[in-house]
Amino acid sequence: MEFHGLRALLRPNLTSSHLIPSLPSGFLPSSCISSPHVKVLKNSVQSGLCCGSPRVFSTRIGLVPGSSKNSRVRVSASMGTSTQVREGVELKVYETVKQLGEDLAPYVADISKSSIDARGVFSIVLSGGSLISTMGKLVEEPFLGKIDWSQWHVFWADERVVPLEHPDSNYKLALDGLLSKVPIPPANVHALNDKLKPREAAEDYESVLKQLADKKVLPLDAGGNYPRFDLILLGMGPDGHLASLFPNHPLVSKTDTWVASIEDSPKPPPERITLTLPVINAAENVAFVATGSGKADKLKLVFGGDLPFGEVPAKLVSPVNGKLVWFADKDAVSKL
Numbered sequence: 001m002e003f004h005g006l007r008a009l010l011r012p013n014l015t016s017s018h019l020i021p022s023l024p025s026g027f028l029p030s031s032c033i034s035s036p037h038v039k040v041l042k043n044s045v046q047s048g049l050c051c052g053s054p055r056v057f058s059t060r061i062g063l064v065p066g067s068s069k070n071s072r073v074r075v076s077a078s079m080g081t082s083t084q085v086r087e088g089v090e091l092k093v094y095e096t097v098k099q100l101g102e103d104l105a106p107y108v109a110d111i112s113k114s115s116i117d118a119r120g121v122f123s124i125v126l127s128g129g130s131l132i133s134t135m136g137k138l139v140e141e142p143f144l145g146k147i148d149w150s151q152w153h154v155f156w157a158d159e160r161v162v163p164l165e166h167p168d169s170n171y172k173l174a175l176d177g178l179l180s181k182v183p184i185p186p187a188n189v190h191a192l193n194d195k196l197k198p199r200e201a202a203e204d205y206e207s208v209l210k211q212l213a214d215k216k217v218l219p220l221d222a223g224g225n226y227p228r229f230d231l232i233l234l235g236m237g238p239d240g241h242l243a244s245l246f247p248n249h250p251l252v253s254k255t256d257t258w259v260a261s262i263e264d265s266p267k268p269p270p271e272r273i274t275l276t277l278p279v280i281n282a283a284e285n286v287a288f289v290a291t292g293s294g295k296a297d298k299l300k301l302v303f304g305g306d307l308p309f310g311e312v313p314a315k316l317v318s319p320v321n322g323k324l325v326w327f328a329d330k331d332a333v334s335k336l
Ligand SMILES: O=C1O[C@H](COP(=O)(O)O)[C@@H](O)[C@H](O)[C@H]1O
Pocket: 127, 128, 129, 130, 131, 157, 158, 159, 160, 170, 234, 235, 236, 237, 238, 241, 242, 243, 244, 267
């Protein structure tokens, strides 16, 4: 499918207000965030005057996630800053992975609280890979005691089709690092049916989501087409993939299902299931966690100029009616 046609399909509500306005200073300053590690800068990002940091990363970009083709904006990131790249898209940069984890925990806890206050439940989608190790603070006080874990519903952005106790299982990774340490009702942890082949497993996972949509645990988006998760947490692979949506793979442009299967994943194991891109873009909140120099080349492309569709799948994440936050460490932004 041709790029603009697909983008319109993925972003049916796209209006000019979703596009980057011309920004004289190259970024949209916003009010300060009460975080020990992150400050939103006031027009001083590029000089590196804030936070006493001499190190400034910046890149001239043409098309940030979801922007219009003609938008031009400079993304700058220095240590300890939060830059509003455009309306609804924020980039937070940390000196260390530990500091990133200390900010990720209150971010998740705040969305959990506001979702439970508003709807009585919190739907959170996890990924595998390096993400889980950055979530460790959540199982410590004050978060452990403050979060209403009984209302959490946990899902996966992607899962490897292996037994749930297999070391490659994203479920096992989350169970060992997070879920076994918090009192989430087991019935609210929505894992892959590991007795099924990839295609059947994807269909089964989609039917679980649809049952939860019928029970109003998962609301649908404005068009009634896709589930609207409260929070989707994603990692980005060194090749720019997210979930199990790999560069230039046909699954990147799949829009007719909520969950899809893949049997030729370029990253082992080859058999997986994954949420499709429009489901990710229907979420209320999406956060990427990208750490390490291995992510730097692709992060530069995510915030850089136009690319052929699907070359860097992470670039296509742009919630239609939600917020996107990138949590990155200094190594990941080293090429911005
Ligand atoms: O295979 C996968 O990789 C991505 C990225 O992992 P990372 O270790 O580079 O952060 C992950 O988000 C996905 O869930 C997983 O299945």
